Structures are given as structure tokens and as C-alpha cells.
Amino acid sequence: MKPFRRRKTNKKEIQSQQDANIILQSPFSSNIDVNVYILEQLFKDIPDLVMRHFLLSTGSNALLIYMKGLVDKEQVHLHVLRPLMNSNTISHGNIESVISVGKILKLEKWQKAEELIFNGFSILFIDGVPLAYAIETKGWPQRAIEEPATESTIKGAHQGFIETGVSNVALVRRYIQNRELKIKEFDVGRRSRTKLSVLYIEDLVHPEVLQELEDRIQQIDIDAILNTGELEELIEDNPFALFPQSLTTERPDGTASHLLQGRIAIIVDGSPSALIAPMTFTSFFQTVDDYSMRWTVASFIRLLRFGAFFIAVLLPALYIASISFHYEIIPVSLLISVGESRAVVPFPPIIEALLMELALEMMREAGLRLPAPVGQTVGIVGGIVIGQAAVEAGIVSNIMVIVVSITAISSFIIPNQDMATHIRLLRFPFMLISTLFGMVGIVIGIMIVMAHFVSLESLGTPYGSPIAPLRLSDWKDNFIRFPRWAMVNRPISARTTQLKRQKSKRNRGDQK
Template identity: 55%
Template structure:
């Protein structure tokens, strides 16, 4: 586009034809000419649908017709955000993101009015990360609204936003939110640099950005926490982390995070601490179950049946007797069936969704056992595994665990318990070596940090957590004063 680089002309007609050359085959571009009593004329241009029609009619067109003075440098509108420019490139971008532009006769500049009002969803309950006691506002597809939702939690001038744009065509605006006096500037530099390097057409969803900026693409584990909860995002900002808001996407990224952060939920902090601790331990236990139970089944049944109590050996062998498949095949078959069911359940529209549950009950149930395809114990193993994998509060982490189950099963099939232990060791060493934006992923276990363990696998009383977690390397580590209630005698 040759015209993009040019500047605005004094003549109105020239500007109109320039507009028409830039946006060819764009029937939704509206160019409205206005002639006032004084004889001065002006033009308003905007994209229909991207602007708020109320704003155009009441705040732009009406004041124009009633009180135009054609004063140099003043545009008679009642819109909040006005910007004047002379560059065609800015006008083009402004129009495309829902601003309206005003040209006036005899003025070699244009006014960009923020009249944007594209189609958007109302703020609703978060869909994936439901919570019992947390707020019921989830992020929506508009970055400004999402930023506002977070600002509501932290009305502090230290909450800064670094704006970036990604995508040659999409021009997605990315806002990095952080507390300037807390967050580590080095991590910010690193983050800005990584996002700056991204050279793509467009970022459609947050997950795409995550894949471009994360530390290790080949790792099965998510290294940036994706959330659709403003309260969770705000709490991470307060801990000295960075929140990356991606325009047009209903979830934000949090970085740097640790492995254990994926097992925490906002509800943990509004429950009694002892109960929250129990639930967190339950999640860790569920993580182990989801990851290892099918492979334990395979290795015990094929290599080391000695470790099973004798009564159980008999009942397993009795129900296995009819099954013509090797335990590994049996387990893989059932696990894949389960994964298919889960995937089907997600994509199906709600009215048909019930059918999946009904049919699933037949496959993973007594009928399959009676048909002699699987054993009783296998059905229990699969069901327990499924339940355990649904307990993990973060969807990405849950998916990672569900995926890792299969290589574990293969190891168990080939090498028994030795394979299982080696697999577990590989995972541990991988998590230890992993970083999230350069910060250790395995924190607070590796590197070991006792003060951070207060809010990792357990959740101690909030008044005990007087310092921020060290993994994000905050500049200000003191988080709160002495809040210990006087109630207890000790």
C-alpha cells in the first residue's frame, strides 16, 4: 500500500479519495460528509459494527450539526478519548480497531475518536475454573475490560501496564501487568524481548502466545499459567508475578509460575486453612494416582504380582482369566476409550452430551466385564484414574498428566516397577530442570525454600505468609505485617 506512509492533506476531497484507495472492497466502511451552516465541511469515517452507533450518533454527529466552530485544532465532539494525527498509517489502524476518524476542511490532520463498540459478551462466571467462594466474574474477549477487572482488585498506582503489539496482520495488543515496585525488572525485560521476537500473522488465542514465549516447547508441562479468573490473576500480581493480557482472548497468562501453582485454586485461600491443606494434599495424591495407577496395574500384574495381597491376587486372576488381552493392551484400550469419551463430552453440544455419559457407562462398566473384554479391577483402575485426573484444578496440567500416563504405561509394560521408577525419576529431573521465564519451575522444592513451602503442598494460615514467594524474585519480599489474631492462647 503506497498510501500508508503518507500524511493527511488539507483538502477534504483528497482525504476522502485517499481513504477509498486504502480500503477497497470494504463495504462496511462508512464515510459521512457533514456540511454545517458556516459552510465548513467535515467527514466522519468508521467501520460499521466496530463502533458504538450510539456514540457516533449522539457524541459525534449531533454536536457537529449544532455547534461547529471550525476552530483550528478543535473538533466539536463529546467523546472522551481523542487523538490527532497526520499519519495515514495510524488512521488506518485506528479505523480497523473501531475508532472513527474526523477530517475537516482546511486542516492537515485527522482526529481519531474512540467510539469503539464491537460485539462483545457480557461478563459471566468463569466456565473452566469454577469456584465455590471466589468471585463470579470471568475474563471476556476485550483486553480493556480484562485490565479493568484486574485493576478493580489492585487500585494502586504501582500497577503498571507495558503495552506491546504482536502479529503483522492481527496486530493483537498485549498488555503486561505488574507491580513496578515488586516485580523483577529482569524478568520483564526477558518477557518483553520474547514477545517482541514473535513474528506471526496474528495471535488468535492466548495459548498461541504461550507457545511462542515459553521456555521449553518440548516439555509436556505448561510453563505459563493460563487463567480466566481476575481474582487469581490479581493475586499472582500481588505475589510479584506478571500477567499477560491478550486482546480478544478470554484468558490471561501468568508468569513465572511453579509446578505447584497448577495445583492451587483461589478457593484455597477462602477456606479454613486446615481444610485447604487437606484438599491440596488430596490433589497431589490424585496427581500421583492419575499418573501412575494404570502403570502400577500393568507392572504388578505382569512382573511383580508378589506385592499384591494374596486375596486380591485371587480375585484379580479370577476376573483376568476370561480376558484374552495382555494387561498392557487392556489398560491402553480402556484409557483410550476414556480419553475418547472425555473429548467427545467436551465438543458435543449439551443436549447430546448426556448420551456420551450413558454410552460411557456401558463401556466403562459391568457390561464390558461381562463381555470378557476387560477385568473388574481394570474398570476400577480406569475410573479411579479418571476421577483423579479431574481433581487437578488446572486444565493444562490435567491434560499433561493424562498424556504422560501413556508413556508411563509403556515403561511399566516393558520394564515393570524398575521402568515405573525410572519414568518417575525422569519426570522429577525434568521438572527440576524446567524454568518458567528463567525462574525455577520446581520451586519451592528445587531449589528448596522452606518459607515458600508454607503455601505449596499445604496452605498454612494466611498470617504466617509474611513474605512473597521467592521464585518470581520480587524486589519487595515483605508482603504483610503481623496479622496473627489474638484468639489462640499460644
């Protein structure tokens, strides 16, 4: 093969990153022409950088630079350029009083200027002044605030996070209008400089937990973080865990609710979801809607979800074990109908089950990524595959179709998508172990999962709480949800420093 044609490389003025670093560390020149030369070197081949030369009313040369698309054009034109060009009383001492923009910073070094340019600031250079003014003129394309597709509610709020960190923080602040809601900001990612906002309520959060999180964030040294999921993997306690250890949510009200329980939320700029830690296993089975419904209904639905959890993990395994090893536990009339439908199937139960489960998983994945019109086709084709046709062709038995369908429905009612996918994954090893060892295998599998479960931690707090370690006071908001007036204290699972949540003067229950 012919090698790439040797080209004469363009002669670069800045040879290496080291050279650039030296320039970035240096202060601005008071000569505007020198600054322009440096700018041209630094921002070579970046055509969306706008450099606008103009004369101030005092007659001195000025230069405004900004990134096209990252700034609000109106603001730049009306509130920066126009007053600068028209004002008669301008001098470099009162620049701030001329520009009618909220935030203006005085810069001395190139490094900060570079960072702010990419952040949507406009930078103003004036000839003869060894400073630059960074004017906040952010304004980039944004999605409208709408209800998150994965976490819709019936009675809760219909706002979801968007891709702009600042707006997301504001959405949370709308729920907690309190001075104690503090934010720590971190820039992570050498290239992406992703802004992380760590939200917490200072007098609720346990300082050690917060410190642990900060340490982990500071240890990250990576080129870029593009979304919350990447951050989650970098800071989670156990990377080989079978369950997610921190929650990602797109709901501001849910985030606020977690913050009020003493947890910490991390909002990643550019990603429409917040990461919440420390979490417990059972919190993944709760939704914001649980608190907007009456407690009896909410409790019933929660029990349903926990039931669904066990069905989704164990049902195919139990079915395989009982028809391969323990047919004694099947009532005789059911046994006969199972036998009749199994008799036509040429495969052992595990192959049959894997066939169906994998077909289902493929269909789910296909339906997820495809545009809606094509997704419908998947639904129709899938309905034929996982349905009567497969049974009539003698590939799978009737009972297996029912087992797979119930399993699928059960895994879909788990409210959290992360947890639901982990549960779906967990049932495959259980199916395998039940084929090999029957019920004994399932029991051993459960023991292994339990041992793993109790050893998990989320930000150094026990993940299994309030089940293991047993914390009975937290069971008020666990498998069933007690009425709101009965939940006087915050859950201790999140190690909050302030337990008392309410002090109602109203009578409790049916007291008169």
C-alpha cells in the same frame, strides 16, 4: 482436469503492498477530495466502512469515517455528528471542544488512521485542514461478564474475563487499586495487531524477569495471534516440556493474587484469559478457593490433589507392572480375585489398559465439544462401554475398570485444565514402560521425569521451586497451606523484590 477459467483480473489502482505502504507513510491532503480518493483505494472491497459526508455549520465540507459494527452508533450520532452539524461556533481550532467524547487524537499520517479505524475509532476529515481527528467511539458486541466454566469456585468471586482486553484490565484493577500496578502494551501480529497488556506491580516484580518477558514478546513476528494459548507457545521457555510452564486463567481474582506474589500477567485482547508467568509446578495445584476456605480444609484438599497427581500418572502403570512382573506384592486374597477376573480376558494387560484409557479419553473429548443434549448421550453410551458391559463381554477385567475409573477421577480433580491434560498424557508412556520393564521401568521413568522437571524454567526462574531448588520458606503455601497470618512473606519462587507481605498487630495463633 480443466484449469480455472481465466478471468480478466480487475484492474487495481493499488498494484501491490509496496504502493499501499507508500501511501500509508504519506500525510493527509488538505483537499478532502484527494483524501476520499485515497480512502477508496485503500479500503476497496470493505463495505463495512461507513463514509459520511456532511457540511459543518461553518459551511466547509467534512467527512466522518468509521467501521460499522466496531463503533458505538449512539455515540457517533449524538456526540460526534450532531454537535458538528449544529454548533454555530465551530472552527478547526476548537473541534475538541465541540465533540463531547473522551479521547480525540490529531493524526497526520494515513498509517495511524488505518490502525485506529480498525480499532473502533471514527476519523474526521475537514476540507482545508491537512489533519484528521481520531475520535474514540469504540463499541463492539461483547459477552456479559460471567463465571468461567472451567474455573468455578464455591466461595470466591464469580467474575470471569471476557474477550475485550480493556475490560479485563479493569477487572484486575478492581482488585488492586494501587498506583504500582503498571501496564505495558504491545501490538503483536502483523495482520491481527493484537493488543497485549503486560500487567505487573512495579515494586514487586523482578526487573530482569520483566525484561526477559518483554524481549520475548518483541521477538515475535507473526501474522496473527488469536488467543492466549498461541502466545503461550511463542514465549515459553521449553517448547518440548512435559508440563505447562505458564498458567492461563480466566479469573481476575486469581490473576490479582498472582500479581501480588510478584508475577506478571499478560492479557491478550480478544481472548478471555490471562497468561501468568513465571510459574512453579506446585502453583498449578492451587486455586483461589484455597484462600477463601479455612486453612485446615484447604490443606487437606491440596494434599488430596497431589495424591491424585501421583495416582493419575502412575496407577495404571503400577497395576500393569504388578500383575505382569511383581505379583508377589499383591496380597494373596486379592491376587486370587484379580486372577479370576483376568482369566476371562484374552488380551495382555497393556492392550486392556490402552483400550479402556483411550475409550475414556475419546469420551471425554466427545463430551467436551458436543452440545449439552448430545453430550448426555455420550455419557450414557460411555457408561455402558466403560462399565459392566465391557466386563461381561470378557474384553476387560473388573479390576481394570476400577483402575481406569480411579485414574479418571484423579485427573479430574487437578484444578488446572492444562496441567490435567498433561498429566493424562504422561500416563501413557508410563504404561508402556511398565509393560516392558515392570517396576524397574517405572522407577526409571520417574527418574527421567524428575530430571526433566528440575531442569525446567519459567521465564528464567526455576520451575521446580520450592521443591528443587529447595526453598523451605515457600513450603508454607505449597503442599499444605499455612494460616494466612503465618505467611508473612511472599513466596521467593517468583523472585519478588519485596518480600514482606504483612505486618499484623494481631496476636498470632493462640497467643493471648
